[in-house]
Amino acid sequence: MQNIDWGELPFAYMKTDYNVRCYFQNGKWGELEISSSEYLNLHMAATSLHYGQEAFEGLKAFKGKDGKIRIFRLDENAKRLESSASGLLMAKVPGDLFEKAVIKAVELNKDFVPPFGLGASLYIRPLLIGSGAEVGVKAAKEYLFLVFVTPVGPYFKEGFKPVDLFICRDFDRAAPLGTGNIKAGGNYAASLIPTNLAHKDGYAAILYLDAKEKKYIDECGPANFFGIKGNKYITPDSKSILPSITNKSLMKLAEDMGMEVEVRKVHVEELAEFDEVGACGTAAVITPVKKIVDPGTNKIYEYCQDGNPGKISTKLYNRLTAIQFGEMEDVHDWIRIIN
Ligand code: PLP
Ligand code: COI
Secondary structure, three states, X not given: OOXXXXXXXXXXXXXXXXXXXXXXXXXEEOOOEEEOOOOOOOOOOEHHHHHOXXXXXXXXXXXXXXXXXXXXXXXXXXXXXXXXXXXXXXXXXXXXXXXXXXXXXXXXXXXXXXXXXXXXXXXXXXXXXXXXXXXXXXXOOOEEEEEEEEEEOOOOOOOOOOEEEEEEOOOOOOOOOOOOOOOEHHHHHHXXXXXXXXXXXXXXXXXXXXXXXXXXXXXXXXXXXEEEEOOEEEEEOOOOOOOOHHHHHXXXXXXXXXXXXXEEOXXXXXXXXXXXXXXXXXXXXXXEEEEEEEOOOOEXXXXXXXXXXXXXXXXXXXXXXXXXXXXXXXXXXXXXXXX
């Protein structure tokens, strides 16, 4: 195994020892296979390559002070991949196959789970693709489900430090009745140009508005959006955003902290009323926001005036990561411990 500088890990691909794969053929899933190859042998007419029959997941495993490895909300990612499969007319991965594959991939690569105390984790990437050949636009008859893992540091290089966002009015990542609510690769393809433009200007990510009216907040690059107003945790209700498992968890933690949770349309001008704003997701964890620039109205919204993340965002971040690393009791049954 190579020498890994665990404390300086970027959010990037690193080769690990094994991945696991399972093939859907003749109407059923086969046995789980273990592979040490990083490559696929794929038909050139596979529907994933031509017609975007492709969805993925993202979850993490964490090593605690006690040396135990904990996977966060595995069952939720299994459910979301099922819903992505339905949305793209792909074979569904049964929940027990998903769980078995994820656990196997982590067990086989347990040396790659970063040590406790450095804020790093093992990112788990399940992938489902149409592997059957078709030339007409139709769903494949064959599928490949695979899971690989890679050790990662923070998605936004700042870590738990406030970043700037740019409101996107020239591009949409998803249509109102499109695929924004499923984790389809095509949504990310649509986000590449605006994200590159934002990065060039020094912004960490794009804040998307609803594609139809450009009035309401949708989500924030590869993460959901939340705002804190007094004792309220407020997050957008939209059919074109990914239902984030991190956001769902933060809503529960906010309630545990005695806060009120509102899931509703959030008008872009309401940005002026928030005490704190953040992006949340598996990769992003909680990324606090210090400035949001809206080129449509020339308005600039500012938070974290003292340069530090807000008090409530910090409390939520500490609770979430304490549960993930086994430092706080898992009262909601979110953790699967791997032996
Ligand atoms: N929104 C998008 C577009 C994402 O890619 C992600 C990442 O998975 C999220 C939100 C956050 O979802 P989760 O918290 O389940 O990782
Ligand atoms: C995640 O948070 O798991 C994501 O999938 C975000 C991004 C890397 C696509």
